[in-house]
Every structure is written in C-alpha cells, then in structure tokens.
Amino acid sequence: MxxxxxxxxxxxxxxxxxxxxxxxxxxxxxxxxxxxxxxxxLPPAVVVVAVHDGDVVFVDQYRPTIREQCLELVAGIVEESAAETSDVAPDPDRESYVAAGRRELREETGYAADEVHFVEEFWTATGILRHKRGIVFAEGLTAVGRELDDNEFLSVERVPVEDALAVARASPANDATIEGLLLARADDYL
Structure with a gap:
C-alpha cells in the first residue's frame, strides 16, 4: 500500500x-x-449477478452476524490460485473474479454459466476494511447440480429482472446485492 x-x-x-x-x-x-x-x-470477494429466463438468481440464507434471513446475490471469497491472465484478478495469487463467480454460481445455485462478464472491482468500506469486491454478470445458465460448503444452508430463489432492485432494497438490505444490481444495470446487463 x-x-x-x-x-x-x-x-x-x-x-x-x-x-x-x-x-x-x-x-x-x-x-x-x-x-x-x-x-x-478480508480476502477479496466476488458477487454474481446471474440472469436465467428473465429472472435474477438470488440465494436465501440466514446471516448469523446480523441475525436475519437474507435474500441476496450469489457471493463468495476469491480463492487462492494462479490468476488467469485474460481476466481481472484481485492479486496474482488468486483466481480471477470471472473464475470465482463461475465457481460460486455453480456451487451455491447449481447453475453453470455459458458467459461470465467482469463488471467492476472496488474497495469496500474504506474507513475500516481492507477488502476488494468484484462484480460479475452471468448468463446462459444450465442446471448442473449444487456443491454447497458445509456452512451453506441456502435456497435458490428467482426474481423477475424488473423486480430485483426493489427486492434487494427490502429489509434487510445487503450492500453487495444492491451494488451488483445497480452496476449491472448501469452497464446494460439488466
């Protein structure tokens, strides 16, 4: 730094x-x-805005930190790995946001994406956190089966694209979900 x-x-x-x-x-x-x-x-994270048949794919899960059930976009840690040179990676020792988004989408929802597009990378909560977040957009989804981690107890929900932002803004609102939807919309993915 x-x-x-x-x-x-x-x-x-x-x-x-x-x-x-x-x-x-x-x-x-x-x-x-x-x-x-x-x-x-914190390690870098990826947030996935995925669209399937006109719906945004959300996951519904309990967040013990805030003691709330949350409907939010797929998200997860960018794992340590050799970064792909063709995609944006938070650092050279981690997978790219595109690779992480593709993996997290498959693991949490059971969907494989034909296309995953990098949208944005940024620092979050810069007054207290050292944490990068990347947003990706996924489309062309095919059901292939989930591979949940041992601490993931979630269900997959689909929300029509036109309702997704209103759903994301409902309490308890999640910053990553709102950011992902707004950035995807600003870049004409939604």
Missing part, C-alpha cells in the same frame, strides 16, 4: 481469524500528529 503523505510509523496485526485479520496502523498525519487507524483485512 502507498503511504502518500501519511507515512505508516507502525503496523500491528492484533488478531488473526480464519476469515480476517484485524489491527491498526499508526500513521503520521499531514500536520505531524500521529493517530492509530484500525482495520480489518
């Missing part, structure tokens, strides 16, 4: 978990004062 005019005097990882690391950077601010900026570092 570049320090710009905010040199990092000290960087401390205070804890490590299987999902993320947390700590702080002691930073010298432009006025010469020092301040600790706390962060959580």
């Amino acid at each position: 570049a320090d710009h005019d905010w040199p990092v005097v000290e960087s401390v990882t205070e804890y490590e978990t299987p999902w993320y690391d947390g700590g702080y950077d002691r930073v010298e601010q432009p006025d010469g004062s020092r301040k600790d900026y706390y962060w959580a570092a």
